[in-house]
Amino acid sequence: MKAILKEDLAQCHQRIKDHIHRTPILSSSLLNEIVGASIYFKCENFQRMGAFKMRGAAHAISNLSEEQKSKGVVTHSSGNFAQALSLAARSLDVKAYIVMPDTAPQVKKEAVKGYGGNIIECESTIVAREVAAEKIVNEVGATFIHPSNDLDVILGQGTAAVELLQDHPDLDFLFTPVGGGGLIAGCALAAHFYGNNCKTIGGEPLACDDAYRSLKSGTIETNDSTLTIADGLKTQLGNVNFPIIQTYVDRIIRVEESEIVEAMRLIWERMKIIVEPSSAVAFAALLKEKSSFKNKKVGIIISGGNVDLGKLPF
Amino acid sequence: MKAILKEDLAQCHQRIKDHIHRTPILSSSLLNEIVGASIYFKCENFQRMGAFKMRGAAHAISNLSEEQKSKGVVTHSSGNFAQALSLAARSLDVKAYIVMPDTAPQVKKEAVKGYGGNIIECESTIVAREVAAEKIVNEVGATFIHPSNDLDVILGQGTAAVELLQDHPDLDFLFTPVGGGGLIAGCALAAHFYGNNCKTIGGEPLACDDAYRSLKSGTIETNDSTLTIADGLKTQLGNVNFPIIQTYVDRIIRVEESEIVEAMRLIWERMKIIVEPSSAVAFAALLKEKSSFKNKKVGIIISGGNVDLGKLPF
Numbered sequence: 063m064k065a066i067l068k069e070d071l072a073q074c075h076q077r078i079k080d081h082i083h084r085t086p087i088l089s090s091s092l093l094n095e096i097v098g099a100s101i102y103f104k105c106e107n108f109q110r111m112g113a114f115k116m117r118g119a120a121h122a123i124s125n126l127s128e129e130q131k132s133k134g135v136v137t138h139s140s141g142n143f144a145q146a147l148s149l150a151a152r153s154l155d156v157k158a159y160i161v162m163p164d165t166a167p168q169v170k171k172e173a174v175k176g177y178g179g180n181i182i183e184c185e186s187t188i189v190a191r192e193v194a195a196e197k198i199v200n201e202v203g204a205t206f207i208h209p210s211n212d213l214d215v216i217l218g219q220g221t222a223a224v225e226l227l228q229d230h231p232d233l234d235f236l237f238t239p240v241g242g243g244g245l246i247a248g249c250a251l252a253a254h255f256y257g258n259n260c261k262t263i264g265g266e267p268l269a270c271d272d273a274y275r276s277l278k279s280g281t282i283e284t285n286d287s288t289l290t291i292a293d294g295l296k297t298q299l300g301n302v303n304f305p306i307i308q309t310y311v312d313r314i315i316r317v318e319e320s321e322i323v324e325a326m327r328l329i330w331e332r333m334k335i336i337v338e339p340s341s342a343v344a345f346a347a348l349l350k351e352k353s354s355f356k357n358k359k360v361g362i363i364i365s366g367g368n369v370d371l372g373k374l375p376f
Numbered sequence: 377m378k379a380i381l382k383e384d385l386a387q388c389h390q391r392i393k394d395h396i397h398r399t400p401i402l403s404s405s406l407l408n409e410i411v412g413a414s415i416y417f418k419c420e421n422f423q424r425m426g427a428f429k430m431r432g433a434a435h436a437i438s439n440l441s442e443e444q445k446s447k448g449v450v451t452h453s454s455g456n457f458a459q460a461l462s463l464a465a466r467s468l469d470v471k472a473y474i475v476m477p478d479t480a481p482q483v484k485k486e487a488v489k490g491y492g493g494n495i496i497e498c499e500s501t502i503v504a505r506e507v508a509a510e511k512i513v514n515e516v517g518a519t520f521i522h523p524s525n526d527l528d529v530i531l532g533q534g535t536a537a538v539e540l541l542q543d544h545p546d547l548d549f550l551f552t553p554v555g556g557g558g559l560i561a562g563c564a565l566a567a568h569f570y571g572n573n574c575k576t577i578g579g580e581p582l583a584c585d586d587a588y589r590s591l592k593s594g595t596i597e598t599n600d601s602t603l604t605i606a607d608g609l610k611t612q613l614g615n616v617n618f619p620i621i622q623t624y625v626d627r628i629i630r631v632e633e634s635e636i637v638e639a640m641r642l643i644w645e646r647m648k649i650i651v652e653p654s655s656a657v658a659f660a661a662l663l664k665e666k667s668s669f670k671n672k673k674v675g676i677i678i679s680g681g682n683v684d685l686g687k688l689p690f
Contacts, residue, residue, distance in 0.1 A: 086400070107648045169645070327685060331483070334421045334650040334681035367648035371641060376685040 066213075066306070068255035074121050074217040075224055081120040081153055085109050085222070087229055092332045097348060099355045102233065103329075104226040107337050107367025111177065114222045114365050115146035115209070118244060121218030122207045123150050131156045134204040138162070138184075138191035141170035142294060142366050143209035148179030159204055161194040163187075167293070167370040188297070210242025211300025220248025226361050227256035234358040237344040239365055240264035240273040240314060241295035243303035249363060250310035260361075264307075264314040265347030267291075267322060272298045273307070274314040291319055291375055294340035294365065315347035322346050323375045329364075339375070341365045380527075380620075382569035388435050388531040389538050395434040395467055398539055399423050406646045411662060413669045416547070417643075418540040421651050421681025425491065428536045428679050429460035429523070432558060435532030436521045437464050445470045448518040452476070452498075452505035455484040456608060456680050457523035462493030473518055475508040477501075481607070481684040502611070524556025525614025534562025540675045541570035548672040551658040553679055554578035554587040554628060555609035557617035563677060564624035574675075578621075578628040579661030581605075581636060586612045587621070588628040605633055605689055608654035608679065629661035636660050637689045643678075653689070655679045 085108045094101055106114035123135060134157035137147050144160040151158035160179040162171060163186035174181055184194040199206050208215065222245075223236060236253045238246045250262040266273050267290040275283040276299055288296035299307065317325075326342035328349075329335065341364045348360060399422045408415055420428035437449060448471035451461050458474040465472035474493040476485060477500035488495055498508040513520050522529065536559075537550060550567045552560045564576040580587050581604040589597040596618055602610035613621065631639075640656035642663075643649065655678045662674060 112648060330650055330685060334426060336644055336648040336650060371644060371688070371690040374685070374688065374690070376688070 066251060071217055071220055071224055071252060071255060075221045077124055078117060078120040078218060078221065081150065082117055083109055084225055087226060088333060088335070090333050093328065096328070097352045097355065099352070099358045099360050101348070102226065102230050102359070102361045103333070103364050104222055104361060105335065105364050106222055107335060107341065107364050111145040111149045111173065112366050112368040113142040113146065114219055114245060114363065115143045116150060117221050118215035118218030119143065119146035119150035119207070120153070122212060122214040123154050123156055125214050126205060130205045133202060134159060135207050136161065136195050136198040136204040137207050137209055138195045139209045141166050142368060144179060145170065145173045145177055145368070147207060148174050148177035152178040157204070159198045159202070161191050161198070163191065167373065169370045170368060173368065208300065210244030210297065211302045213302055216244050216248040216303055216306065218248065219245045220252040222363055223249035223252035223361070224256055226363070227252060227260065230359065230361060231256065232258060232359055233260045233361045235355060236260055236262045236361045236363070237265055237348055238262070238363040239292070239295055239340050239343040240266045241340065242297040243273065243299040243307055245363065245365060246311060247303035247306040251306060254310050261312040262310060263312050263347065265344040266314050266316050267295055267343060268316040268318055270296055271316050274316055276304065277308065277311070277314060291322055292340040292343050294338065295343060315351055317343060317346040317350055321350060325349055327376060336367045336369060337364050338366050338369045341367070380565060385531055385534055385538055385566060385569060389535045391438055392431060392434040392532060392535065395464065396431055397423055401540060401543055402647060402649070404647050407642065410642070411666045411669065413666070413671060414673045415662070416540065416544050416673070416675045417647070417678050418536055418675060419649065419678050420536055421649060421655065421678050425456070425459040425463045425487065426680050426682040427456040427460065428533055428559060428677065429457045430464060431535050432529035432532035432562070433457065433460035433464035433521070434467070436526060436528040437468050437470055439528050440519060444519045447516060448473060449521050450475065450509050450512040450518040451521050451523055452509045453523045455480050456682060458493060459484065459487045459491055459682070461521060462488050462491035466492040471518070473512045473516070475505050475512070477505065481687065483684045484682060487682065522614065524558030524611065525616045527616055530558050530562040530617055530620065531565070532562065533559045534566040536677055537563035537566035537675070538570055540677070541566060541574065544673065544675060545570065545572060546673055547571060547574045547675045549669060550574055550576045550675045550677070551579055551662055552576070552677040553606070553609055553654050553657040554580045555654065556611040557587060557613040557621055559677065559679060560625060561617035561620040565620060568624050575626040576624060577626050577661065579658040580628050580630050581609055581657060582630040582632055584610055585630050588630050590618065591622065591625070591628060605636055606654040606657050608652065609657060629665055631657060631660040631664055635664060639663055641690060650681045650683060651678050652680050652683045655681070
C-alpha cells in the first residue's frame, strides 16, 4: 500500500468541503466538571444527513470516473452510511443502491428513501449483506463502496478530526467510537498529521469488542454476537483500516451497555443535543477512565444523531 | 408607567452579558423546505441552566440593593425560572427560596437543588404558590421576584431577541411561545426597537389560551384547566406585561396538543437538538399557518431544553 500523507487528507478535505457542513464544536462546563478535563465535542450529529458518514461517502463518489458514476454505486450499511451514500449520490447525480438489514430502524429506512436511495433488504448478517451487494454489482455494474474499509472513505471520515484539530491543535487526546473502523482510522491519521502528540483512543461496546481483541491478537477478530444498543458499531474491522488502526491508535476502552446509556443520557440532558448510542460510546469510554485524563484537553467525535425516537433507552 | 426605551434594553443586555451565554442561532434546510420560509432558531435551550429565563433572573437580581441581596430572593415557578433564579442567585452570592408545585418534573427539582436553590413545595395552583411565597417574604425579608410579571425580568428575557436581531436585523416575523408573558413582552419590545418592521407573533396551546383570549377581550383572562404538555405555558399574563403585549404583539396563534408534539418531534429529528414542549409551541404555530409566511424571514425563540427524558411524548 502506498504511504498515506498529510497532503492526502488535505486534498480530501478540499474536495468534499462544498458537500459537507463544517460542524460546530461544543463544550459544556458541567461535563468538564464531571470528567475533570476540557472536552471539545465535534458535533457530527449536525452534519448533513445527521452523521460523519457523509464525509466518506462524498469523497468516495467524487473520486469515481464518469463511466463509473453513470452505473451507480452500491453499499451495505446498518444505517448511517446508507443515508450518506444516498445523499452524496443524489448531490452528484449518481444512482445509489442500498443493501440494508431488515432489522434496521424504520427512521433510517425512511431517511434513505427520502434521500433518493434504492433499498434492497436482506437478513441481518454480514454474509447476507455481501451477497446482496455483489448481486447488484454483477447485474447493473454499480461500483461497490464499503462503508468503512475503503481508503477514500477513511480519509473522508478523518476530515472531522482535521477540522477539530484545526480549531484546537493542542488536544492531548482524541476519542472516537469504533465500529467498522473507518472513522477511527481516518481520525487517527488526522491526529498524527494535524495534532501535536495527540493520542487517538477508541471507545467500543464490550458486547462487540472485536477491535479491542483484534489489536491484542494482531489479526482481525469477529463478534459472536452483536447485542449492543450501539447499532452503528456491530461491524468488524477490514484489511484496509486495520493496519492504520494498528499503527496510529493508542488503545481501545470497552464499555458496558449501561455505561453507554448513562453517557448518552448525560449528553442529552446536559448539552441538549441528540446523539445516537454509538456516539455516546466514545464519551462513555472517557467517563469510565476519567482519572487518567485529569486536566487534559480531550476531543470527542460525536459521530451522529439519527435515533428512532420511538425506541429510546430512557 | 415610565416609557420603556431602546436604551433600557441595551443597558440590560450590557448588565447581564457576563452572566449569560450568547446562544447560537441555528437553521435547517429541511425545516426551511417544509415551511417554505427562512427560519432562524435562537437556541436558548443552550443557555445556562437550559432556558432563556436565566436572562431575566440575572437582570432582576443584579438590580437589587446590597441590603435586599443580603436577605435573599424568592419566587414561585413551574420549573425553569426556579432553576434560573437559583443559578443567578448563586452567581451573585444571594440566597434563593423557590416555591415549586409538587407536580413539577423531578429533573427540574433536582436541577434547582443542584444550583443551590432552597425548595418549598406546594400544591399546583396559582393561589397556593402565591401564599407560600408570601410567607417567605414575611418570615425572612426575601425580595419576591415574579417569573414573568416584572419589568426587569421582561427586559432580561427580551435580550434573547436583541441578540437574534443584532445578527439578523431583517427578520419579517419573530415567534415566541406565550406562557406568563415575560418572554413575548420582552421580545416584542426588542422587535420594536431593534427590528425593521418585524412583527411579533405568539404561539399558545389551545388548552391554555388565556393570552389569546386576553388580547381579544382586553382584560387578563385565566385558564379553567391547564392540561397541556407545554408545562411552562400554564401561567397567565400579568398587569406589567399585558399592556406591553397589547401594544407590541401582532397576534397569537393557538395550537393543538398533537401539533405541539409533532413540532417537537420535527425539531428533535431534523435539528438534533433537545427542546422542551413549550419551545415547540412557537414552531408549531408557524407550521400551522405556514402559508402566511411563504418566503419570509422568520426568527423563533427556542425557549428551553429541560425535559424529563423518562416522560417523553414519543
